[in-house]
Amino acid sequence: MTSPAPLQQQSSRQPLTDALETVLAALRTRLGERLSTARPVREQHGQDASYLPPHPPDAVAFPENADEVAFILSTCHAHRVPVIAFGTGSSCEGHVAALNGGICLDTSRMNAIGPVSPADMTCVVEPGVTRKMLNAHLRDTGLFFPVDPGADASIGGMISTRASGTNAVRYGTMKDHVVSLDVVLADGTRLRTASAARKSSAGYNLTQMFVGAEGTLGVIVSATIRLHPIPEATETALIAFPSSSAAIDCAIAIMGSGLPIARIEYLDDVQIAAVEAYSKLGLTIGDTLILECAGDPQTVARQMTWIIEIAGDFEPLDVKTAQSPEDRARIWQARHDAWWAAIALRPGAKGIPTDSCVPVSRMAEAIALARSDCAELGVTAPICGHVGDGNFHLCVVFDPDNAQEKANVDELLARLSRRAIALGGTITGEHGIGYGKRGYLVEEYGSAGIRAMAAIKRALDPRDILNPGKIIEASDALPFT
Amino acid sequence: MTSPAPLQQQSSRQPLTDALETVLAALRTRLGERLSTARPVREQHGQDASYLPPHPPDAVAFPENADEVAFILSTCHAHRVPVIAFGTGSSCEGHVAALNGGICLDTSRMNAIGPVSPADMTCVVEPGVTRKMLNAHLRDTGLFFPVDPGADASIGGMISTRASGTNAVRYGTMKDHVVSLDVVLADGTRLRTASAARKSSAGYNLTQMFVGAEGTLGVIVSATIRLHPIPEATETALIAFPSSSAAIDCAIAIMGSGLPIARIEYLDDVQIAAVEAYSKLGLTIGDTLILECAGDPQTVARQMTWIIEIAGDFEPLDVKTAQSPEDRARIWQARHDAWWAAIALRPGAKGIPTDSCVPVSRMAEAIALARSDCAELGVTAPICGHVGDGNFHLCVVFDPDNAQEKANVDELLARLSRRAIALGGTITGEHGIGYGKRGYLVEEYGSAGIRAMAAIKRALDPRDILNPGKIIEASDALPFT
Incomplete structure (x- = not known):
């Protein structure tokens, strides 16, 4: 038995020089020193906790708010430059590797924690907040956030990998802890996936579409998270x-x-x-x-x-x-x-x-x-x-x-x-x-599942700029007609 | 304040005569007496528990297995004839109304209950099983199915409306009780949304895409359901x-x-x-x-x-x-x-x-x-x-x-x-x-949410044959480009 062939050849690097230069200039103007092309910064952002080979991005952006994220995405979308969202780099399957280069969007400066609502047992957080930061913040509220992958991962990253850990048997996984998300889509469109209510039957479950999507459908800029009494x-x-x-x-x-x-x-x-x-x-x-x-x-x-x-x-x-x-x-x-x-x-x-x-x-x-x-x-x-x-x-x-x-x-x-x-x-x-694990995904879901996932990817990120080469690509399967 | 204008004019009836005749002939050959065009049968299937005006379908099909569902869908897809899945008709917002006519797909004969797995606390059911049928079946196992909307609704219908009830505060809603689904997509493609594992991080959450989709993205033919100890x-x-x-x-x-x-x-x-x-x-x-x-x-x-x-x-x-x-x-x-x-x-x-x-x-x-x-x-x-x-x-x-x-x-x-x-x-x-409530959906989600939902609808049901006029239509918003 051997590993499956990759679904698509991982090319060493797309020729994006012109487009990339245009994007870098625009981002530099807007972000100043919060855009880095320094080799150590790029190398740190091209490697996660896996044993997969590193793929550094061409530059790392450190946005501080949702408007800057929307600017980065709309700029990259216009020029078809990849964007890879980055939390703390503790993922285990090469999630942050810039396989085709592009811009790493480091969320670590988006680490505000909003007011806690004790009656709703919820809290609004920015994606760069880590689970330990959140629990430290909650210390005097009588509430806690139970999802605990080993690492002190960011909430944005935990949502994006549908993380869980030792508490899942009682409290559930990340999918059970996201009430709603603010997301920036590939072209810079801002989307709120749900209201702040605990449950809803109002249309498609947009929230769960982004939970576990590994940054391939949008970039999370805020999350309303469920908490529990200690x-x-x-x-x-x-x-x-x-x-x-x-x-x-x-x-x-x-x-x-x-x-x-x-x-x-x-x-x-x-x-x-x-x-x-x-x-x-x-x-x-x-x-x-x-x-x-x-x-x-x-x-x-x-x-x-x-x-x-x-x-x-x-x-x-x-x-x-x-x-x-x-x-x-x-x-x-x-x-x-x-x-x-x-x-x-x-x-x-x-x-x-x-x-x-x-x-x-x-x-x-x-x-x-x-x-x-x-x-x-x-x-x-x-x-x-x-x-x-x-x-x-x-x-x-x-x-x-x-x-x-x-x-x-x-x-x-x-x-x-x-x-x-x-x-x-x-x-x-x-x-x-x-x-x-991309090669095994088709073995798990079969061609119908791959077609459905590619259809969703194509619908929301038709230019394939969001974390390309992870989970699925728009070109992985024929559309439904 | 007034009710919002409908997103799109509900036309009184598409001119589908030729296509419909072709479809009816094909379905009659395959289903025999399990295709009915009798007026009382059609009228019963055009009305739910709401106070909205009835819209009877042109015919009601009573498939007995997934192959027949796939046949109905692929036939209707080929001829662009609407298909409306029907459980027990206990929905409250006109979900089963055949606004543009077409075929009602009554799932009541798909009511098999598969073996219960006590170790996994799961059970496989066909969509026409009602919650009371399921709990009667479970009586001697020490397990029960807790989701309890007032009516004795079908499991397929409860999944499709993301139903809940009095037990939701402890056990969660339908979204928390579906481990995986077998779905037939608009063109007859069979899709399994997930494995039988309790949790997964493998790709997009296809299961939750169909939970609450009101039959607009596919027809559920089997569900692995979570149970709990009594x-x-x-x-x-x-x-x-x-x-x-x-x-x-x-x-x-x-x-x-x-x-x-x-x-x-x-x-x-x-x-x-x-x-x-x-x-x-x-x-x-x-x-x-x-x-x-x-x-x-x-x-x-x-x-x-x-x-x-x-x-x-x-x-x-x-x-x-x-x-x-x-x-x-x-x-x-x-x-x-x-x-x-x-x-x-x-x-x-x-x-x-x-x-x-x-x-x-x-x-x-x-x-x-x-x-x-x-x-x-x-x-x-x-x-x-x-x-x-x-x-x-x-x-x-x-x-x-x-x-x-x-x-x-x-x-x-x-x-x-x-x-x-x-x-x-x-x-x-x-x-x-x-x-x-279609008119209010855009007020809740704004244009970005409607665009995202329409993009998903378009991706999976580009011909808009699945329960048209409910939640969203492929034509409701411009695609992302």
């Missing part, structure tokens, strides 16, 4: 099991019981061994669940008792519980250190945090097969995941200078994507497509 | 308050406390008086909340105690609680009888169940202004609503043969839609646009 009490349990299937079946039993679990994370025994070697937390080596309940103290305590009772049916090797913030942080450290612990398994090695998602009922099978693939291909790849959603990550650790290893890693990644599809799942639960 | 215990409270604002402020305080409330419904004093006159339940006349908690018995009991404690701050006139199914049903009867009780206020009168939704923080204001409009215009219209979502309904009771009354009702409806927009809300929270 729970009064939280308890955490770490339970080690004798096998992967015992851990996952236990997770399914807990969710099926109707217990309103707040977090339910899985780490396989390879990952736990790596964390223990790295962090010396005194962990029992075994396939492990970290579970959390939140709410009023009495309810939480009773729910935790039930969880441990249910877990008892799956012959746990070890059960640890924690109530205090310090003790809970010690348990969560096992999860937070997972990535660094994996990388540390092989000094000098690189890591790929790959992502797929299957129906919960197929997760034990998906993980067992991923593990046997790793064994067969000789690839080291600890597994952790958001088992409540069927979403799991392999942290693939390898030596990029070893061609055979690289080939084996590519084969592993191909198998993971194709198996997710074969098991009724998706090639990515929360990282997105970028350009790293 | 709670062990449920308690209900009915609390009467001295004013509308006291009731709504209490609702906001309860939601802000983080209590996981299951249902929270509002009925104004006019509505409660109507119900009491109709059903003799011994209700105290006052602005009333019906609240429900669900979960394990101990937690539910404690949550109910807190709710009543919080309500104490708002000087309640009366508090009733109920644990047993019989006592709870007696409380809910007040809500279920609301519509019939309103109509009964004026024997021989007709009712319009109108719908709007504002941010929760503006709901008290929206309701107060709606009530003063009713007083000013002399219109009788009890109010009830899903206060947890900011969504409320006026049941407008009037004599359709009285021109002045009809004019006052039109004025009231115009004010309600425009005020919802002015308060940061939407013209419909759960009923949809149909053709009854």
Whole structure:
């Protein structure tokens, strides 16, 4: 099995010299020093957290408001110059790579946080606000923003990749946290996708069209975000099991019981061994669940008792519980250190945090097969995941200078994507497509899905200037007639 | 203030005779007696639960599977004949009216329920399955489907109007209950919108494009639906308050406390008086909340105690609680009888169940202004609503043969839609646009939103054959270039 051919040849660079010069001159006039063509700035903006090759843009613009974004887009649209929106660069599939050059639109200076509405449990934010900035701002309101991908990503980026994380099983993903968006379309048109009401049946769901669109349909300039009350009490349990299937079946039993679990994370025994070697937390080596309940103290305590009772049916090797913030942080450290612990398994090695998602009922099978693939291909790849959603990550650790290893890693990644599809799942639960997974998108959706996505792209960005080469291109499929 | 002009003249009927004859002949060959041109059948399919004038289709087709739906669509597409999907006809804004004639595609024979997956908490259903059929089917599984618009609507129709109801505050609306859809597009192309995984970041959200699209972008032939564990215990409270604002402020305080409330419904004093006159339940006349908690018995009991404690701050006139199914049903009867009780206020009168939704923080204001409009215009219209979502309904009771009354009702409806927009809300929270609210859609979204919706419509249904005249038409706005 091999990786699929790219849908379209990734050309090294379009000949945009004249158009580009015109655009740069116009942007320089409007933005002054907030337009940079310095090599280090460009290089920093051409690379994300993935192991894909960097593609620096021709220039980086730092707009400070929606009017400047509209100016950048209308100028680039007129001259057919690509625009790549940039948050913090923590994406994992090459989302920010300037494959055809063009202007990187860095949103970091658009970081205002609007008034919080406690009655509506919402807040308006600009796209460059990061999730930690937002939660720091909310500290005294009794509310919080729960979506937590590992990185301190920008809200604009999290919306654009439909990000999630450990809290998704209770609170949902980014798609559930966007009430409405202000977007600038390719030609500079300003669009508000929805009202501030919590629900609506008024026409097409424009909001969800931009959530997960990776900046290919418009640039988000403001978002009304849903918040939640901070729970009064939280308890955490770490339970080690004798096998992967015992851990996952236990997770399914807990969710099926109707217990309103707040977090339910899985780490396989390879990952736990790596964390223990790295962090010396005194962990029992075994396939492990970290579970959390939140709410009023009495309810939480009773729910935790039930969880441990249910877990008892799956012959746990070890059960640890924690109530205090310090003790809970010690348990969560096992999860937070997972990535660094994996990388540390092989000094000098690189890591790929790959992502797929299957129906919960197929997760034990998906993980067992991923593990046997790793064994067969000789690839080291600890597994952790958001088992409540069927979403799991392999942290693939390898030596990029070893061609055979690289080939084996590519084969592993191909198998993971194709198996997710074969098991009724998706090639990515929360990282997105970028350009790293474009080839598999057609395998997941088939030609009808690709035609529908290309039709939408063509309808809203007919000149293909918005983050070209990511997800889909206007030219990827014939229009419906 | 007057109703807006329709976006486009609703022509009395396109001259489709030749094309229609060709289509009817082809469909008759394939469907036999499952194609009907009988007048009573056509008339039944041209009218929904709204008070809009009926528009019967030229024929009604009763397909039994997706292949037949694809045949109907590809045939109608070839000859540019309209196709209007039909569930149970319980929509409220003329969604099923055949404004330009054409073929009504009645999905009632596509009512298979696939296997339930307890681990995934999902079930595959055909579009003609109604919510009560589904819950009857689920009876022994420990799972249930919570979305409950008043009527026993079809799942396909509920998806297509983005329906919700009393459970939305806890479980969300239809948009939160669709994992993936099988859709037939205008030209007969089959499309699967997503995998069976609980979440995905793989490309554009095709699923949400069809949720709420009112059959204007494709016809749903199968849906994977999310289910939930049936709670062990449920308690209900009915609390009467001295004013509308006291009731709504209490609702906001309860939601802000983080209590996981299951249902929270509002009925104004006019509505409660109507119900009491109709059903003799011994209700105290006052602005009333019906609240429900669900979960394990101990937690539910404690949550109910807190709710009543919080309500104490708002000087309640009366508090009733109920644990047993019989006592709870007696409380809910007040809500279920609301519509019939309103109509009964004026024997021989007709009712319009109108719908709007504002941010929760503006709901008290929206309701107060709606009530003063009713007083000013002399219109009788009890109010009830899903206060947890900011969504409320006026049941407008009037004599359709009285021109002045009809004019006052039109004025009231115009004010309600425009005020919802002015308060940061939407013209419909759960009923949809149909053709009854098309004129207000542009007021809510502005020209950019209309252009974006028309661009999507054009991309997927360029011949405008799918439920033409509802929500948007391909010709409503210029394309992006």
